[in-house]
Amino acid sequence: MIEINDLDSVLIIGAGTMGHSIAQVYAQAGLEVDLVDTDQKKLDHALKLIKSNLDVLTEFNRVKMEEIPSIISRIHPKTNIKEAASDKLFVLEAVNEVVELKKKIFDQLSEFCPENAILASNTSSLDIFQITRSVKNRSRVIAHHWFSPPHIIPVVEVVPGRKTSQEVVDFSVNLIQKIGKKPIVIKKFIPSYIVNRIQNALYSAMYELLARKIATPEQIDLAIKSTLGIRLPIVGIAQSQDFTGLDLVLDIIKSKGGTLGLLQDKVDNNHLGAKTGKGLYDYHGKSEEEILKKRDRLYLRQLEFLEKLTSFKRI
Ligand SMILES: NC(=O)c1ccc[n+]([C@@H]2O[C@H](COP(=O)([O-])OP(=O)(O)OC[C@H]3O[C@@H](n4cnc5c(N)ncnc54)[C@H](O)[C@@H]3O)[C@@H](O)[C@H]2O)c1
Structure with missing residues (x-):
């Protein structure tokens, strides 16, 4: 297992609502970030959003204006997952919430990444541990569940599966702390984890009140x-x-x-x-x-x- 201080680059897959902002947080913390999406247009848009997020953070003294060029220079947009994955020891997947797509990505990561690479998923609602049953060395699969917008919300839920090793949980906690976020480790996988489980109960009650015109x-x-x-x-x-x-x-x-x-x-x-x-x-x-x-x-x-x-x- 890699030492946290030896990790100088990470791979984020999916540059949408979550992925672009998570990539930004890693880059703000000084890490090199390969950001992979399906086409250059999506990556260009992601970089535009990152620049605009950083501008707002400067208004609140969370980032200095002169730091912005170096933060952006640490983000490397790519469309070739194989090339990006080959030397990465930490990967976070943030592609669309579709079982077949997540499975395809994890099968690719299993094939292209080093065998000791930690493979994390940002999924909100899927059982990533079922989806990744064909991945080599399942002790390295874990969920890191971020909240929108990741560059502002401090907490990341860390969710181990039955096969996830304690080393991978500890690594996750250290990594999330290192990039300035607060990890909350839940004991074991349960659908929706903590926050969405509770939030879903609120939404159900809200929709019931609306539907009954109360x-x-x-x-x-x-x-x-x-x-x-x-x-x-x-x-x-x-x-x-x-x-x-x-x-x-x-x-x-x-x-x-x-x-x-x-x-x-x-x-x-x-x-x-x-x-x-x-x-x-x-x-x-x-x-x-x-x-x-x-x-x-x-x-x-x-x-x-x-x-x-x-x-x-x-x-
Ligand atoms: N949106 C939220 O508020 C939120 C919050 C927490 C967790 N999540 C989770 O994060 C994940 C991503 O959600 P999102 O809202 O960012 O979705 P999104 O649709 O905004 O972004 C998904 C990105 O993945 C890219 N993608 C699709 N196939 C790909 C492939 N083969 N290779 C590389 N990139 C690919 C898409 O082009 C898109 O840019 C989901 O699992 C979701 O459950 C979302």
Whole structure:
């Protein structure tokens, strides 16, 4: 397995919505990037977008204007996957979400890349570990799931399959940190991983409300932006339950005829959330007043910020 500091070039396949911006992030971190797509027109467009992304980043002091030419010079657009893959020890695939296409790309990578090259996929919804069953040495296949736009959103979900080696997971974590992003490793493959799984639940509920004409899109967005929109950036969705109170959450589930062992155990142990100092989180002996004061100061700062942005008005 290659040492992270010896990796000086990577290969990104697919220069669309995700691939162009992921290539940019690698180039911003100082790595040489071969960016492969099917034709020169798509690559030219990708480079135009990269230049424009970088311009916006300079407005926010995230990139210096004088760095832009060298960042762009590190991105090498190519149409020949065989030539680009032959010396690459890390590849990220970001082609269209089509099983046969992903399979074809991974079969090519299996043939053209060195046998110890790590092969990552950005797929959001496919089981890449099923698709890559014919790849040589399956312990090197992993999902690196980025969020749009990759040059802005900090997190990359890292998803190992049953055969992925721990070395490949560790390498992935180090690489993603090295390029300035935050890896979140999930224990094992599950469709949609963390974020899309939760996001999909929100979308399903939203479409149900619309389809049953319970609320308009504007009402739904105003309701969400001015409630969850204030709380989520501070407490996420797990910790927010600690402020609701896990006893109440369990009572609600029971009133609908359900039950949840994990919550019943917490309630039986008096781990009810912020009010008892332990819930889904452990507050390490802090009093309820301390916890609530800290939360409320953060909520108020967030509210002030969102009001300044006029974010409760529609775009
Ligand atoms: N768009 C998103 O918000 C998002 C977010 C996270 C993950 N993803 C995942 O990223 C992947 C790419 O999504 P996208 O939105 O960037 O798609 P896209 O359609 O914008 O880009 C796909 C690119 O792949 C290229 N391509 C197709 N066949 C190719 C081949 N044989 N060789 C090289 N390039 C080829 C296409 O020409 C196109 O430029 C998908 O797996 C998707 O699930 C997308």
